[in-house]
Structure formats: C-alpha cells, structure tokens
Amino acid sequence: MKVLVPVKRVIDYNVKVRVKADGSGVDLANVKMSMNPFDEIAVEEAIRLKEAGKVEEIVLVSIGVKQAQETIRTGLAMGADRGILVVAAEDVQQDIEPLAVAKILAKVVEEEQPGLVIMGKQAIDNDMNATGQMLAALMGWAQATFASKLDVDGDSATVTREVDGGLQTIRVNLPAVVTADLRLNEPRYASLPNIMKAKKKPIDEKTPADYGVDVSPRLEVVKTTEPPVRKAGEIVGSVDELVTKLKDAGVI
C-alpha cells in the first residue's frame, strides 16, 4: 500500500509570534520555520506502518512557497520515499486556504492512488482543522479524525479518536483519510546518514495550474491582534492578607 502524507511549512511552534504593525498578519520574515508538528506525527506514523511491513511507499506532498522543499526534505530524512512540491505562492506571508489545498490534494490522490492519507489534524499557524475533512468529502472517502491510535488491517483501519470526554474507537474502510492528534506518537529525529541519502530522493515540482486548481483566497483577513497581556499577579504575605484581598474584591 502507498501512503500519502501532506506536510505544511509553518512558523516554528517555539518561536514567539509577532503580529505585523499593520495588523495584516503575523511577521514571517527571518523567522524559524519548521514542519507543522501534527504533520510530523503523521509522517512518523506512516514510517512506523512501513517498518511494520504494512506500507510499501510513503509520498510526501507540500503546497506553499518554494522553500517548502526543506519541509519535504525533512520528512524524507525521517524515512519517507519521495516528495511532490506544489509551488502555489511566492510570498511567505500568503497562506493557501484549506479548500484549495484539499482540491489539490484530491488531484494528487487521483494520480497517486494511495490506500491511505495520513495528515495533521490542523496546521498550527491558521488552526483551521478543515483540510483533512474536506479532502475526505471531495474523494467520498471515510475519514477518521483526531487519531491517537491507528491499526491498519487489510482493507480497513481501526482508529482510536480523541473526542470530548474520552476515546472513541472506529473502523473505517480503506482508502481513508486519517488526521493525526498529538498523542498518536512521538516523532523521531531525522538521522544525519538519512539526510545524506535523502538528498538523492526525488521531489517533483508542480503548480496549482497543473492540477487545474485556483488558489486565490476566498477569505479576507480583517484584522490580526495579539492576545491581551495578562495582568501581573500579586504576592501576598499571609493567608489573612489573601482572605482580606479576596473579600475586598467581592469574590468570597
């Protein structure tokens, strides 16, 4: 079976995000970019399936600026086999919306015919949590979102989903779209010998036009603001002082 794993290049999770002065978005110039952490988990899961002998080939696809090639190389160094880079933007500030991404992915799926698509449940930059569901709908496939456990068995997959209040286990027929949640696995580091080998792994470069998809934005960002700054706390000297202050504040 072939597995397709879409990977997105996003602002690094640990970078302090700064909103641009004009409020049009966040500043991405000279900022550390990394693979979306949920996509990293998806890549890891695909590699584990391959190591378990259930998958023959792992194909990565990234849609965005040309630099997203680095993100694909990262996944190849982790153990994926080849990549498809869809150059859909020139400006790092431009985000390709979930519907356009899902439409491109649907075309890639038609070409590649994977038995399974594993992808992050959401990208940490726009937090949309939509692309996987949209792709499943466009393909008419089963979807298993927020996966914390995945077992592939023949032509079906058993997926444990993290839902409100607990875990839900479902079985889906393949082909299917599985979106990875945080606890699915802990991704490995890319090994340096594999990075050397990954340089030889092929990456096909495409454009949205190759797939007949229009990536023009349908959404308009009205405003981006930083969260309100938390007010500083106050250290009290004694329990009595605490109680007095709470009473003064009218909360007890």
Next chain:
Amino acid sequence: MTTPPLNPADDAFAARLRAAGLPEDAFRPVEPRYLEERRGLLQGRAGLVVAPRVTEEVATVIRAANTARVGVVPYGGGTGLVGGQVCADGPAPLVLSLERMGAIRGVWPEENVLVAEAGAVLAEVQAAAEAVDRLFPLSLASEGTARIGGTLATNAGGVNVLRYGNARELCLGIEAVLPDGSVMHGLKRLRKDNTGYDLRGLLVGAEGTLGVITAAALRLFPRPAREGTALMVVASPRAALELLALAGARVGPGLNAFELISGQGMGFLAETGCTARVPFTDLPDWAVLIDLGLGPGDDPEAALADLFEAGAAAGLVSDGVIAHSEAQRAGLWAMREQIPEANKRVGAIGSHDISLPLSAIPDFLVVAGEAVARLGPYRVNAFGHLGDGNLHYNVFPPEGRTKSDFPGAREIVARTVHDIVAGFDGSFSAEHGVGRFKVDDLARYGDPARLAVMRAIKAALDPQGIMNPGAVLG
C-alpha cells in the same frame, strides 16, 4: 592565617545590626534552604540570615560584621557545587542572601550592556536581554535558580563558554561591598578601561572571600538569527577532537557549544528514569552535541549536515541526528542537561570538574580510566564542555550498589584523578571554583608563589578574615 577566632552571629550582633539601621524586614528566618548543600555533603550553620534590599544595607551589614569580627557567607541561589555557600565549621556565621536585590537596573541595547543586581536570577537576566532582542550567553543547568552574583563570584562557565567566554569575560564592571564595608563603585559600561589593577577581575572568581558583589554591568550580544543542533556519534574522544577542529574550520565563530556525551551518561538517563529521550537504539560509546548560531542568511542545518558529511568522509562520525525544529533542539539539549540529574540519582562517589589542554584529553581518559579501574569496580561518566577542554569526570558505584558501599573511596578517587590531571598540566577546578571542598587541592596543586600572592591579597583586603571564612584559601 593567624587571625583571632571569629565571633558568632548571635542575638547581640543582631541587635547591633538593628542599631546600625538595618530595617526589620531584612532579617529572615534561618531556613534549612540556606544551610543545605545540594548533594548533602555539608550541613551548614548560620546564626543569622539577612537579606538586604539595597547596596547601602549590604554595606551596613558588612561594616558591622567587620567591627564585630563576625563571619559572613554571601548567598545567591545556593547552586554552587564546591560548598562555597555552605559554612559548616567554626562560629555560626551570618548568611547574607542577595535574594531581595534582583533588579535589572538598566539595559542599553545599543551598547550591548545590561546592569543587574547580584540577586537577579540568571534566567531573568537572559529574559531581560531577550526582551530587547539581545543575548546574555551565560547558560548553565541551574540557570533557573542561580543568581548573577553567585555566577560571577564563582566565575561560572556553562555551555556557551566556547563562543562567549566565562562569567568573567561577560562582565564589564561590578559594584561591590568590600570587607571593611566600603562600596566600590565600578559599574562602568566600558569595553576599554586601562586604569590600573583589574579589581573586577579579582572579585569575579574570588568566591565571596574578598567582598560581596552587589551589581554588575554585563555584556550582551546580538542573538544569532539561525540556530541548529545536532548529536553526532564519534568513534572516540580523539575523533571528537578532530571533529571539533573540523567544525572550527568550517563554521568558525558560529560554534556555540561542543559537548561530549558518554554512552555511560546516556545509559544513566534510562537507568534513573529521566524524561530525556536518547535517539539511539544501541547506545554509542561517545557522542558530541554540536550547537551552531549563524547569521540571518545562513542555514545551520545545512552546515551541520555538511559537517557530518565531511566527518564521515574522514572516518570521525558514524551516525547522528539533527534537530529540525526548536522543540527537537530543546529535546537534544534536555538530554545533555539531564545528565547531571541522572548522575545525582545514581549517586557519584566523586565528581571532578577538570580542565585539560585539549590535545591531552584522549590520553587522560585512557590513563585515568585505567587508574580508576585499579581502585575498584567503578563506572565512569566523563562528559562536558569538550570545546573548552573542560570535562566532568564523575565516578560511580557499579550497578545495583550505592556510594555508601564504598566508604572512604571519595578521597582516594579524587586524589587519583586530580594527580593525573596535574600530570597533564590541567586544573582540578575548571568552572565550579574551589569553595570549601577543594581547599586542600588548591594547597596541594597550586603554584607556591601564586598562593602567596593570593594570601597577601586576602590579608590586605580582609585582615580579620570575615568574608566567607574557610573558603578558597582555608
């Protein structure tokens, strides 16, 4: 020294401090935290704990202590590793905690200078620098607790010495209270100031024996725009040194850190249930953690991959991993930084903070390894700042046994290791200081003329011997 014995910091002395104008809120309860040595090697004593709020109050305390001949133990974060902050013998001293003097007095980003009071926690100083997009590069495992005054008094090192130097190199000027209670105003924000003896350099590293540092002007640096970290498996310590030379030639000053990690250390992480993940299924004998900080147009991950490729071609490296995100960088560093915690959980018979000429390190490891093996069935975890020639050479009991099964071994092991270090023209204390634990080592290995000068300085500045009695010179 033939000074008369000191007096205890008793109630009468507390009354003198009050009379001298020390406010009531400066008096603290004598809590156990002021008296503990982290590994339980010493139990401290104190008649009184005071925590002044301003430099003038520190001066008041020291002046009174000098008059009354009461010993003073300056106290920062309590993270020192050589007992410099814990006084176990003699009349109960006064513990002078700088915990309430934690202000950042000023930041001059355009000058790359920050002035902090001695009680500022190292991590707070780092954060204050980051807030103006600058780097204060002093970084060590205890940075969340250690205070800047203590790191200066001990001339602390840490993981960034290779690129930025020790605490002394990061300090432009200090304000200090001298043993007679006078205040030395030396918070110059100058890079160049050739006006006589280097008293900043003298008090930094004096471990509180010549006065109390109350504030310091610290050097800041531009933050490297692009950072990257890799862990590479090396064939041997000698291969690690050759890789270091290769890294120096390829990335030059961009090398932030070059840390040696032993297979034994990685094994301890798993053995003691530390959370850090070791990214190898089969533990290698030796690995190096390499951290780069480069300019905005550079790609540290590519530079590390190139270094690996060159190292592999030269037969120096066989395997390794690279961090592709800040989370993974933190993960690799967590592995390095949890090794001291793992060591603590295993319980070392002896830990030795040694410094060696770089090229002597491979031979030292062989000679010392054989000598320690002759003493007993011990395990050795040698790790640390290879780029600085600084190793932490720690000796442990065999698996399933504890250090208490080997009474008396600590001294024999230390003597053996330190004698070999001296034979290679190294140092028995690279970055931890002398404190109280290494007073005998200083007397044994120190150059006689140098020791005589140190004693003369001590006698001139602190004739009554009140400052951190028993530390450094004994």
